[in-house]
Amino acid sequence: MLTIEDLHVEVAGSPILKGVNLEIKEGETHVLLGPNGGGKTTLLMSIMGLPRYKVTRGKIYFKGEDITNLPPNERAKLGIGIMFQKPPSIRGVKLYQIGEVSLRGKEDGDRIKSYAELLNLINHIDRDLNYGFSGGELKRSELFQLLCQKPDLVLLDEPESGVDLDNISLIGTVINELLNKEDKVKSRKSSGIIVTHTGYILEYVNADKGHVLMDGKIICDGSPRDLFEEVKKHGYGRCTECL
Amino acid sequence: MSIISPSRKEELRKLAELARYKVATYGEDIDISVFEEAEEVKEIDELSKLPPEIQDAAISSGIDITEKERAGSFVQVDHSVIYQKIQSAYRGQIEIMSITDALEKYPELEEYWWKAVRVDQDKYTAHAELYPMHGYFIRVLPGQKVDRAIQACLLLQENARTQNVHNIIMMEEGSSAQIITGCSIAPKVNEGLHIGISEFYIKKNAKLVFTMIHNWADGFHVRPRSGAIVESNGIFINNYILLKPVKSIQSFPTAILEGENSKAMFNSLLYGLKDSKIDVGSRIILRGKNSSGEAISRAIVADSSQIYARGTLIAQNDESKAHLDCRGILFSNDGIMYAIPELLADRAPNSILSHEAAIGPIAEEEIEYLMTRGLSKEEAVSLITQGFMDVEILGLPKHLEDYIRRMIELTQKESM
Numbered sequence: 001m002l003t004i005e006d007l008h009v010e011v012a013g014s015p016i017l018k019g020v021n022l023e024i025k026e027g028e029t030h031v032l033l034g035p036n037g038g039g040k041t042t043l044l045m046s047i048m049g050l051p052r053y054k055v056t057r058g059k060i061y062f063k064g065e066d067i068t069n070l071p072p073n074e075r076a077k078l079g080i081g082i083m084f085q086k087p088p089s090i091r092g093v094k095l096y097q098i099g100e101v102s103l104r105g106k107e108d109g110d111r112i113k114s115y116a117e118l119l120n121l122i123n124h125i126d127r128d129l130n131y132g133f134s135g136g137e138l139k140r141s142e143l144f145q146l147l148c149q150k151p152d153l154v155l156l157d158e159p160e161s162g163v164d165l166d167n168i169s170l171i172g173t174v175i176n177e178l179l180n181k182e183d184k185v186k187s188r189k190s191s192g193i194i195v196t197h198t199g200y201i202l203e204y205v206n207a208d209k210g211h212v213l214m215d216g217k218i219i220c221d222g223s224p225r226d227l228f229e230e231v232k233k234h235g236y237g238r239c240t241e242c243l
Numbered sequence: 244m245s246i247i248s249p250s251r252k253e254e255l256r257k258l259a260e261l262a263r264y265k266v267a268t269y270g271e272d273i274d275i276s277v278f279e280e281a282e283e284v285k286e287i288d289e290l291s292k293l294p295p296e297i298q299d300a301a302i303s304s305g306i307d308i309t310e311k312e313r314a315g316s317f318v319q320v321d322h323s324v325i326y327q328k329i330q331s332a333y334r335g336q337i338e339i340m341s342i343t344d345a346l347e348k349y350p351e352l353e354e355y356w357w358k359a360v361r362v363d364q365d366k367y368t369a370h371a372e373l374y375p376m377h378g379y380f381i382r383v384l385p386g387q388k389v390d391r392a393i394q395a396c397l398l399l400q401e402n403a404r405t406q407n408v409h410n411i412i413m414m415e416e417g418s419s420a421q422i423i424t425g426c427s428i429a430p431k432v433n434e435g436l437h438i439g440i441s442e443f444y445i446k447k448n449a450k451l452v453f454t455m456i457h458n459w460a461d462g463f464h465v466r467p468r469s470g471a472i473v474e475s476n477g478i479f480i481n482n483y484i485l486l487k488p489v490k491s492i493q494s495f496p497t498a499i500l501e502g503e504n505s506k507a508m509f510n511s512l513l514y515g516l517k518d519s520k521i522d523v524g525s526r527i528i529l530r531g532k533n534s535s536g537e538a539i540s541r542a543i544v545a546d547s548s549q550i551y552a553r554g555t556l557i558a559q560n561d562e563s564k565a566h567l568d569c570r571g572i573l574f575s576n577d578g579i580m581y582a583i584p585e586l587l588a589d590r591a592p593n594s595i596l597s598h599e600a601a602i603g604p605i606a607e608e609e610i611e612y613l614m615t616r617g618l619s620k621e622e623a624v625s626l627i628t629q630g631f632m633d634v635e636i637l638g639l640p641k642h643l644e645d646y647i648r649r650m651i652e653l654t655q656k657e658s659m
Contacts (some may be wrong), residue, residue: 050611076617088608092630101626102616128630145616 001026001191003049007058009039009046013025016042018216019058027188030180031202031224032195034213035236040195043213044155048082048191049075062153077104081151083142084196085158089130095141096125102148115147119167119174135162143174154178154192160201172204182205199219199228211238247346247353255362259372262363269551270522270568271495273464275370278436281321281404290316290326296430297400303487304425305456305646306396312642314391314420315339315381320398320404321406322376336387337420338380339395342409344378352380355411359442361501367438367466371407378408378440383418383449392421392643395612397439397607400429409440414449414477421640426465427458434462434490443471445479447502452638454482456647457492461517465492473530475502482510482637484647486654490516495524495553500534500563509538510636512647514654515548515578524553524583529563529594536565541637543628544571544578545658555585558594567598572605572631605631625655 002024009017016039024030032040046053047060049072060068067075081102099112116122119140124133130141138155139159146154159175160168180188194201202224210224212231219239230238249253266272279338287293293301297320298308307313314333317340318326324341338345346352362372379395399406426437437459445451459465471479479498498507509525527536538554554567557578571580584598605627613623634647 050615054612071620072611072614073617073619073622076615082615084612088606088612090609090612090627090630092633093613093626094630097626097630098613098616101613101618104617149616210421 001028003061004047005059007046007060008056009042009053010056011042011053015056016216017046020213020216020218022218024191024193025094026191027180027185028192029192029205029207031207031210032213033199033210033227034192036197037213039216040213041157044082044157044195046194047155048072048080052151055154076149076151079152080155081146081149081153082155083139083146083157083159085161087138087142088131089128089133091128091131093129094126095121095129095144097144098129099125099148102145107162112148118147119144120168136164136167139163139167139171143171143178146178147174152190154190156192158195158197160196160198168200169204175201175205176224179205183231201226212236214239221234229243244300246350247274247356250348251353253301254371255357255475258363259369261362263347263366263373264368264371265363265365267365267367267466267493269495269553270466271491271520273436273466275405275436278403278405281399281401281406281448284320284323284325284400286325290318297398298644300397300427300429300458301425304396304427304458305446305454305643306394306425312391313394314389315393317379317381317395318398319377319379319396319408320400320402324377333389333391336384336389337393338384339393340380340383342378342380342411343375345411354409355413355442355444359444359472360440360468364468368440370467371409371438371440374407376407378410380413381422382413383415383420384413386417388418389420392423392640395422395424397424397426397437398428399432399435399437402432403434405438410442412441412451412453413441413579414443414445414451416446417448418446419450422453423643424453424455425458426455428460428463431550432463436464438467439467440509441467441469442471443479445471445473445477447474450478452480454637454639454643455484457483457485457489458487459489459492461488462490464490467496469494471496471498471507473498473500473502473505473507476504477502478506479520480508480510480638481525482639483523484512485521485523486512486514486650489521491520491521493522495526497528498536499528500536503533504530505534507536511540511552512632512634512651513540513542513552514632514651514658515542515544515546515550516654516658517546517548519548521548522553524550524555526555526557527565527567528557528559530559532562533562534560534563538565538567540569541632542571542580543574543632544580545574547575547577549579550634551583552580553583553585554598555587556598557589557595558591558596559563559588559589561591563591564595569598570631571602572628573602605626622659625652628655645658
């Protein structure tokens with residue numbers, strides 16, 4: 001599904017990713033752990049193709065196609081979707097409109113309503129996109145858009161941050177739906193990368209593989225729970241030994 | 244033949260003579276003498292009999308040629324009133340006629356003539372009085388709720404002419420209506436001057452939503468002069484939409500909220516194109532107890548256009564409040580946007596006046612965000628711009644909202 005080779009990325013002239021290699025197969029969910037500033041968000045944004053994240057070396061392949069130089073909209077059309085940690089608000093653009101955009105002409109009228117109901121956003125669909133939304137509402141708005149888009153590769157940046165306990169279970173449920181977790185392991189088609197700082201989301205979503213990203217490189221791979229236990233016990237301090 | 248009393252007529256003439264060369268406070272000064280008077284145009288009995296290019300011009304300023312969605316229509320071409328009609332279902336609810344006929348029919352109109360707008364405000368008001376060329380009188384009778392819009396269309400079909408119209412809109416007690424006024428020109432018109440005096444009288448418990456759509460040309464000057472007087476529990480909503488190039492337009496309509504609980508809203512959607520000089524404001528004077536107002540302006544500056552967005556709120560009653568909201572986006576390095584909000588609490592220490600004004604580009608972050616959902620950069624800019632030019636603020640019926648949305652979309656496509 002996704003292959004990243006020796007990816008170097010800089011932001012505003014500063015190198016952030018310094019040679020990332022990653023392989024994600026169809027149906028797999030990976031978790032990215034790492035301290036703040038280690039490059040986790042940069043990796044997701046680079047996969048999505050945001051122009052501020054400049055690839056200086058390496059390649060990104062999606063479904064076998066080199067997408068390194070494609071703009072974000074082309075990547076979205078190929079099947080990559082992202083949940084931002086801090087999405088911007090856009091005055092005048094309504095949540096339902098962006099739902100229609102994400103559905104890309106597949107709208108049958110009911111889907112937007114049913115997804116909004118599922119995410120308790122029925123009173124928000126006529127409101128300006130993300131404007132005045134609470135932390136939990138922002139996350140649900142992001143997931144609403146992803147449900148409409150139905151991407152094959154889901155990039156989730158800190159899905160649990162700023163979310164209260166009432167909301168986290170719902171967010172976990174929807175992420176599981178996006179990642180086809182209800183299907184048999186072999187028949188799952190969607191893949192995902194979850195960036196998490198706290199690891200709470202792992203109580204709701206099972207991941208297949210984990211990675212620690214530090215100082216712009218993946219320095220450790222393993223079972224997500226093992227890695228998270230290690231980080232919980234020792235923090236990222238011990239990880240620096242592997243740099 | 245107007246029946247304004249000779250003494251009043253003489254008084255107005257003197258005031259107008261004194262103001263004949265009075266330069267307006269805002270906007271570039273125009274030499275009115277360079278424009279000629281137009282010739283008479285014959286009346287028609289159906290809007291579909293308008294020449295095709297005039298029909299197109301009317302449609303582009305919101306006029307429904309079929310009249311299916313309208314309660315009545317008034318059309319003036321150059322100096323001539325060529326069409327006036329009230330749909331049969333609305334007879335007895337509304338009156339539509341040329342102001343010339345109205346002044347003849349209703350002697351009492353004299354007390355409203357130049358009451359909400361001063362005849363000696365500047366050379367343009369003076370010109371309208373000295374060289375009258377009709378205009379419309381629309382009256383909604385007491386207690387009548389008109390469920391379809393009334394339309395008025397002021398067109399110019401000859402180049403380098405002036406059109407001076409004086410309109411009175413009378414909303415009688417307890418009435419409510421929507422009026423759409425489209426001002427437009429034939430394709431061969433590039434230069435000219437339109438002077439439009441509009442006086443609105445919103446009586447007790449009445450409500451008017453007045454929407455003016457302007458559609459001019461690169462060489463055309465426009466000087467509307469509008470005033471409204473709103474009585475107790477009256478509501479006046481004034482929408483102004485300009486989506487085509489113009490040489491210059493300057494207007495600063497005023498609503499005086501005389502009555503208790505009276506309300507005024509001014510909403511402007513301005514799209515500055517080519518070398519347009521647009522100076523559009525709104526002024527709300529809060530005199531009545533619990534009177535309130537809102538002025539919202541959305542402006543896009545493209546090409547070498549200049550937009551001055553003025554807003555003045557004047558509280559003269561201690562229990563009054565108003566808000567001003569002005570936002571602008573500059574698409575061009577050569578454009579100018581100047582937002583000028585003014586608040587004045589005039590011996591009303593407990594009144595509440597507020598404003599927010601912001602000018603800036605579309606944030607890259609917003610464009611990129613929409614691109615991650617599958618929109619191209621151009622589509623993302625277009626969606627954000629359409630959202631910015633928020634037609635929902637106009638409070639119009641859905642079909643009109645959709646119509647204006649389509650016009651904005653079209654303007655944007657043409658300008659990109």
